[in-house]
Amino acid sequence: MSVTDIAAFGASTLASAAGAASNQIERQVQSAFSAVLEAAGRQGYASAAPIADGAPVADAAQQAWDDWFGTRPERYASQASPEKLQQGFGAIIGKAINEEGYADPKGFLAKLNREELATLQSVHSLADPIHVESLTEEGALNLLLPPPAQVDIDADGITHSGAGRGIRFPNSNTPPEVVDAWDSATAGMSWGERSQFELKMMLPTLLANIEVDANGQFIGQREPGDPDYRNPMAELGYSYRDTVQSMIDALDFQKEQMPRDQYEEQRAFWRRFGEELEATGAE
Incomplete structure (x- = not known):
């Protein structure tokens, strides 16, 4: 060495x-x-x-x-x-x-x-x-x-x-078993490494409030306080394990369009987090 x-x-x-x-x-x-x-x-x-x-x-x-x-x-x-x-x-x-x-x-x-x-x-x-x-x-x-x-x-x-307004994961409403799984999965990561996955964990809330037209073009975004604003992560039956699986599925779909090392690194993280969620009994 x-x-x-x-x-x-x-x-x-x-x-x-x-x-x-x-x-x-x-x-x-x-x-x-x-x-x-x-x-x-x-x-x-x-x-x-x-x-x-x-x-x-x-x-x-x-x-x-x-x-x-x-x-x-x-x-x-x-x-x-x-x-x-x-x-x-x-x-x-x-x-x-x-x-x-x-x-x-x-x-x-x-x-x-x-x-x-x-x-x-x-x-x-x-x-x-x-x-x-x-x-x-x-x-x-x-x-x-x-x-x-x-x-x-x-x-x-x-x-x-x-x-000011911001998003964070885990936040004050994240179940303790999910936080435990997250801490185990991100142990050893720098703030920069961790932050990219934190943002992705909040995508369900961000994407749920984007408005598109019939052609799929962005036309607006619902804001907190709007009558039809949603936070899926606060809804009954929300599954963190399903969210993690959707991240893995998205990576597999994009596999040929991204650098191999990036794909493998991200997929390894989501698999690890999914395993930790299962170990803690999180939904």
């Missing part, structure tokens, strides 16, 4: 370890802030684990935020003082817990000063300043949660953060 090979192997091993640790830390922060939400009478992550017996919820939340922030130096590298940002958001978390901000997020946000709102804007990488009066309940609540702990409270498949 050459020096180059050794270096490449080392980099790959470190990336794999980082990917596994990333999944674990994300689940920890989701569990900690689910406890915060439950204390405020709200639903957190379906996959959340209980926090340690006797551990104060506020302390668990602060520790989870600090742990997660420490794994994301690249996300906040452009900030003049990442440490100040970390401390500023931590202070807002404590304030929100003490002042029932998670029960009434819009009311709480309305009392924050300009510097505190700017901190929330930076933590969530929002392009525009926050205008509290225009926010939805979900958009307001998620500003008070670390990015990986944000929740989809209306189960439309879209996670609102301030005025």
Whole structure:
């Protein structure tokens, strides 16, 4: 093995370890802030684990935020003082817990000063300043949660953060057995590798709301709040295993039109995820 090979192997091993640790830390922060939400009478992550017996919820939340922030130096590298940002958001978390901000997020946000709102804007990488009066309940609540702990409270498949909207998988409504299968299947992947599969898992919701004409031409897209908007993933009888099989079928159909290594890599992942779903008893 050459020096180059050794270096490449080392980099790959470190990336794999980082990917596994990333999944674990994300689940920890989701569990900690689910406890915060439950204390405020709200639903957190379906996959959340209980926090340690006797551990104060506020302390668990602060520790989870600090742990997660420490794994994301690249996300906040452009900030003049990442440490100040970390401390500023931590202070807002404590304030929100003490002042029932998670029960009434819009009311709480309305009392924050300009510097505190700017901190929330930076933590969530929002392009525009926050205008509290225009926010939805979900958009307001998620500003008070670390990015990986944000929740989809209306189960439309879209996670609102301030005025921004995004998709994620797993999200707060994903069944715990599916999350376990996902974490096992993606263990060792980098964020970039994982994100391409996350997007594909959300295709059922995205495609269900595309409108086409009689010739199959795109003519529009239904948005959350529209009367005929659908999130198939929230409907009774939705099957993650069927979705995975459809991914495999689509790859097999396109096999001759894509590079062989890409086909084999993606098919291996979907097979692995399907096997993990079966092992956890997920539908």
